[in-house]
Amino acid sequence: MHNQRMNIGILGSGGVAQTLAAGFLTHGHDVTLGTRHPDKLSEWGTKNPAARIGSFADAAASADVIVLKFFTSLDESSMERLQREFAAARFVKAFNSVGAAFMVNPRFAGGPPSMFICGNDEAAKNVARGLLDQFGWETVDLGTAEAARAIEPLCMLWCIPGFLRNEWSHAFKLLR
């Protein structure tokens, strides 16, 4: 599974989408970025000719893995809301506890950082784990979708040193 070439659709085209897309391409996957405004990606597309750029529907159409980008509510995890609304989809929460600059091949003096994931489908989590392995993360599986209530606020914890001291170069690690 870890070396399998996958068709990855990314719903979004901002900084996170572009970083992850470049990482997936580096590891030999096929990537389609979905956006409402394909024109704004013309420069990025020139630098990344292997990527396809289309609508959200184009990106989702034949994807093995879809990368979603949504905001978090404090009252409930967006992961649970999505899973309830689209019961047949096999969501995995990942990549929300670190800045885009470190999502692919993070390098820290303290070794590989931990990426906390959760989701209700074991096979989908194994696919996510394989992609995280390729990107150099240590995956920590925290169980089913409810764990997103704890994982999603990590984005705030990650940002606080940035807002306090302009420090943005860190990641979390679970020590055992």
Ligand SMILES: NC(=O)c1ccc[n+]([C@@H]2O[C@H](COP(=O)([O-])OP(=O)(O)OC[C@H]3O[C@@H](n4cnc5c(N)ncnc54)[C@H](OP(=O)(O)O)[C@@H]3O)[C@@H](O)[C@H]2O)c1
């Ligand atoms: N930046 C980070 O370091 C970081 C780290 C962890 C998590 N995140 C999360 O990742 C997500 C994306 O972050 P980003 O920094 O890449 O943001 P961004 O550069 O502002 O990109 C926002 C993306 O969201 C899409 N979008 C915005 N409003 C939309 C709407 N009403 N309907 C459909 N699509 C809409 C835009 O699509 P169009 O292309 O169609 O305009 C664009 O692709 C956010 O939820 C952020 O909280 C960011």
